[in-house]
Amino acid sequence: MDTFAGTMVFAQRPERPALLVSDLGDQGRWMVAFSTVERLAAYAGECDYFSTTGADLLELIPPGVGLMVDPWDEHRFPVLSRMGTPDVVARAWSRMFAAR
Structure with missing residues (x-):
């Protein structure tokens, strides 16, 4: 996370000021960056x-x-910090690493 925080990332810019967010139903709402x-x-x-x-x-x-x-690379990196409380994020990270 520390490396990510200081690294430059790139995202698609819509015509009007906004962030492009996709609603994936049960998988939540996500934005992509590169x-x-x-x-x-x-x-x-x-x-x-x-x-x-x-x-x-x-x-x-x-x-x-x-x-x-x-998102399409093997090294994809989900940042869940805005999705829920710290305990929800910790459980999601635990499930993700257990699946690897």
């Missing part, structure tokens, strides 16, 4: 984008929304 412009382009094609640090992006994401970094 570690490189190239990974963003592979996901969204040529698009407008913004860049910011991971920490600054997390401040913009509303409560109840998770962030998935590089």
